[in-house]
Amino acid sequence: MTSPVRTERHDDVLVIVSDNPPVNALGAAVRQGLKDGVEEGLADDAVKAIVIRCDGRTFHAGADITEFGKPPQGPNLPETLDAMEASSKPVVAAIHGTALGGGLEVALSCHYRVAVPSAKLGLPEVNLGLLPGAGGTQRLPRVVGVEKALDMIVFGKPIGAKEAEAIGLVDKLADEDALAETAIAFAKEMAKKDSHPATSARTDKLPDATEVEQIFEDFKQKNHRKIRGFDAPAANIRCIHAAATLPFEEGIKVEREEFMKLMQGDQSKAQRHLFFAERQAAKIDDVPKDTPLIPVKKVGIIGAGTMGGGIAMNFLSAGIPVTMLEMKQEALDRGTGVMQKNYAGNVKRGRMSEEQAKAAMDRLSTTLDYADLADCDLVIEAVFESMDVKKDVFGKLDAHVKDGAILASNTSYLNVDEIAQATKRPGYVLGMHFFSPANVMKLLEVVRGAETRGDVLATVMALSKKIGKVAVVAGVCHGFIGNRMLSPRQREANKLILEGAKPWDIDRVHQEFGMPMGPFQMADLAGLDIGWHRDPNRIESLRDELCAMDRRGQKTGAGFYDYDENRRGTPSQDVEDLIRKWADKEGVEQREISDEQIRERTIYTMVNEGALILEEGMAQRASDIDVVWVYGYGWPRYRGGPMFWADLEGLDTIVGGLEKHADKMPELKMSALLKDKAAKGETFN
Known part of the structure; x- marks a missing residue:
């Protein structure tokens, strides 16, 4: 088999070039090629310096994900990088595109780094529940300092080449179209130096021993709340602490131990599952990939x-013009005012420039006349959740x-097939269920009607990606x-509080599980009056009575909880008394209810509903x-989603838990x- 790595001579510089599309992943053949290339350069007296670069759209963008779960093949990345770093001749990385994960570890093992301004560099392994396992946790702090390394490794966010140059991660910036030439010239310059200190030997950026503990404590x-519940950030912090306090060889041992613990743990399995699940979700099983x-x-x-x-902002930010329609001018003015405010907030937080925000709003036009939508290719309805209103629209x-334009409803519950029948083009109708706030939340449920055409579905799935959404059919x-x-x-949560569980206990169980909030906190946030009949004299349920008392959630200062002026909730004695009355x-x-029963009746029932959804063909796959x-x-990423979590829990355990409470759950x-x-010992994923 032809190696994906070749070498080229440029005077006294040996250039090692990887060409392993699409992202120059560091598979076994690439690792071998890099190792062989460095050995070739060292064996030739005429070679004074070595440059490592990549063909195609990017530098090495990380590990080869097709090797995940397979027996390891040599040489492994750490031994390849150690050989590179030990070179007596200067090794220069020439970076374009993205140097991520193992790719940045390759660059860190070189003596110098040259990059184009558009390049991105990072160690995002934490997003897969892992840590950089080829010396990244030990080398990066030695190059950029502990504080910056903590930021980059624990949160896994890449940085741009200009910032990388400012913190010492990149030694020289090259013009976008002159990377190879600049790296070769730079390598020749460095070859004139007497020595080239290995990254692993550097201590100049490490903090003084007296400051170390304070840096990590701070x-x-x-960041306690951001990383709570996750194993990988804590393991990454331990490794960076080792880099700051131990010799390189001992720090590498800590990195290896922590890596193996994470690799074998459930959290990394869950996060790796999600990595593949997200990519799988974009595929439509019965629509050909080449559908126009x-x-x-x-x-x-x-x-x-x-x-x-919020929906409009997604398209405007992606460069797609939007015409927004309302019944009254005041509603349009109010809506565009909120959008302006949201864009101003994005600028303030550094998410976009003022020019980008202005350009986005300039793409917006508003109207009170349906005729102004005539030339739209896609129209999304986001009106009141009423079948009659939606059919009229x-x-x-x-x-x-x-004709030929797609019509979409942002309904969260209603029957898309019934909505489609209000038109003469049901094949061009589907649901696009955005989540609130629509300009922030990444999920988009794309609801396929009985008559939705394949090209319509494929178009909306592709468009979802363009506007930065993770779409699921x-x-x-x-x-x-x-x-x-x-x-x-x-x-079940509503039944459990009548049976004796406190709303705050149910919420606590869900938060301890890793959810951002429990069922009653969520109800208070959304508003208890959603779907309420609004007659304070008609009291047919606990919720009716809470609404009639003006305990409608956070917005009225009281719901299931009492709220202070900062919307901080505390358990309410009035609500306890009211629940007892009902x-x-x-x-x-009423009786004592254990945390285990709360989990079984509120979380296990969700798994069962997910299984029914699969049974009925309402989702393409469990991972969706x-x-x-x-x-x-x-749902906590480190638990991988309800169906993956159920697999880990054991489907027989789920069934047993549900059957145990069958008398309390006749519905x-x-x-x-x-x-x-469960009977066959199988799993969903």
Whole structure:
């Protein structure tokens, strides 16, 4: 087999070139080629310096993910990099595109680094529940200092080449179209030096022993909430601490131990599962990959409220013009004002420049007339969640918008097939369920109607990626994937408080599990009056009574919790008394309820609903359900999503837990798929 690595001579400089599309991943053949190339350069007296660069669109962008889970093949990356670093001749990395993970570890093992200004450098392994396992945790602190290394490694966010130059990670910037020439010239210059200190031998950027503990204590305190629950950030911190306090060889041992612990742990398995699940979710099983897409050059949005404005921002920021329609001018003015404010916030936080924000808003036009949407290629409706209202909107769109345009509803529950029948083009209708705030949340449920055409679905899935969303295909059912699975959790939580569990205990169990908030905290945040009939004299449930008392959630200062002026919630004695009253009224005997029972009745029921969704073909695959819950509902990444977590928990354990409480859950329809897989010892993923 031809090696993906070749060598070229440029006078007295040997250039080692990798060409392993698409991202020059560091597979076994590339590692061998790099090792052989360095040995060739060292064996030839005429070679005074070595340059390592890549063909194609990027420098080495990380490990070869096709090798994950397979038996290791030599040489491994650490031994390749150690050989490179030990070179008596200067080794220069020439970086373009991205030097990520193992790619940056290659560059760190070189004596010098040259990069083009557009390059990005980083160690994102923490996002897979891992740490840089080829010396990255030990070499980076020696090059950029401990504080910057903590920031880059623990959060895994890449930095630009200009910042990398400012902190000493890049030695020289090259013009975008002159990287190879600049790196070769730089290597010749460096060859004139007497010595080239190995990164592993450097101590000039490491802090004084008296400062070390304070630096780490401050970092942990400041970032406690961001990294809570995750194993990998803590392991990365331990490794960087070793770099700051131990000789390189001992620090490498710590890195290896911590890496192996993470690699074999459930959290990394979960995060690696999500990495592949996200990519898999973009695929539509029964639509050919080469299906021609419908060009989308202009988008219409119906509704300038919170959702409509947020949805519009996604397209405007991606360079796609938007026409926004409302019934009244005041609503348009209010909506565009909120969008301006959101863009100003993005500029303030450094997420975009003032020019970019202005350009985005300049792409927006507003109207009160459906005729102005005639030339749109896609129109998304984001109006009140009422079937009658939505059908009326789609009837008008059908009459005004050109043939061949896609019509989408942002409904979160309603039947997309019924909406489609309000038009003469049901094949061009689907659901695009954005999550609030729509300009921030990454998840998009793309709801495929019974008649939705393949090219329409493929176009919207491709467009989702362009606007920075993680899209998942869902079938038409009440609540689609995410909200449908939320229903049994909310139902059981509401029953459990009548049976004796406190709302704050149920919320605590969910937060300890890793969710950002529990069912009652979420209800208070959303507003208890969502879907309320609004008649304070008609009290048919606990929620009716809370709303009638003006305990409608955070916005009124009280819901299930009492809230202070900063919206901090505390348990409410009034609510406890009210729950007891409703339990008596409904003849429910209150008792002690364990955390285990709360988990079984609120989390296990979600897994069962997910299994029903798969059984009915409402999701293409179990991993799609995991993507929905991680990106849309804050399911902890380190648990991999409900279906992956159920696999780890054991499907027989899930079934046993549900059957144990069958008498308390008469509404529960047990999934035959779940029971069958449990009986056979199978998993969803």
